[in-house]
Amino acid sequence: xxxxxxxPSRDICQRGTSLTIQCQVDSQVTMMFWYRQQPxxxxxxxATANQGSEATYESGFVIDKFPISRPNLTFxxxxxxxxxxxxSSIYLCSVVSGALETQYFGPGTRLLVL
Amino acid sequence: xxxVKQNSPSLSVQEGRIxxxxxxxxxxxxxxxxxxxxxxxxxxxxxxxxxSIKDKNEDGRFTVFLNKSAKHLSLHIVPxxxxxxxxxxxxxxxxxxxTALIFGKGTTLxxxx
Numbered sequence: 757x758x759x760x761x762x763x764p765s766r767d768i769c770q771r772g773t774s775l776t777i778q779c780q781v782d783s784q785v786t787m788m789f790w791y792r793q794q795p796x797x798x799x800x801x802x803a804t805a806n807q808g809s810e811a812t813y814e815s816g817f818v819i820d821k822f823p824i825s826r827p828n829l830t831f832x833x834x835x836x837x838x839x840x841x842x843x844s845s846i847y848l849c850s851v852v853s854g855a856l857e858t859q860y861f862g863p864g865t866r867l868l869v870l
Numbered sequence: 871x872x873x874v875k876q877n878s879p880s881l882s883v884q885e886g887r888i889x890x891x892x893x894x895x896x897x898x899x900x901x902x903x904x905x906x907x908x909x910x911x912x913x914x915x916x917x918x919x920x921x922s923i924k925d926k927n928e929d930g931r932f933t934v935f936l937n938k939s940a941k942h943l944s945l946h947i948v949p950x951x952x953x954x955x956x957x958x959x960x961x962x963x964x965x966x967x968x969t970a971l972i973f974g975k976g977t978t979l980x981x982x983x
Contacts, residue, residue, distance in 0.1 A: 800973075850971075859904070861915075863912055864912070
């Protein structure tokens, strides 16, 4: 399985500011995803981070609000821009790894926007 | 439109008994199903999976059953232990390149000693 780390693990931010979340994987992976889990809700896919090209966003998520970088096969960042309290959530990085192409998750970043 | 549904938000079981967590899906293109376990302040941990070519997969105390005609799967934990107390997420995907998982809302399992 892949070992995934995220930074920061948590943060409290003021509305209108931006936060960049980093995701580091211990091996090269092709597929990398960013999810959000709002309080009491399921995990919702924000986008697929593609290496060498622009991220692919799901319905309801746009690049201006959630810009993503994927400079190489072990690292990605997600920025939450111009934050509002509705962005308070857990943000999770996820990768596909192994022969069975199982999806693994990082520990998450807990974001609180005041 | 929720494609993966976990209709029971919570389940309470006594230690040593069986825990059965249920999941329904609507998309007939789904052909790979997974269960994840999540503790507070941690990311989801992969537990067990099943391909649509099987109807059962077992790993230690955990067994997943798949009923394709009913579009239903279940996770059985026997015997349940207090350390199993967590949120369990059912997830599904259509096994195509670049397809990410679709998750249910989760079921909170509480195992009492």
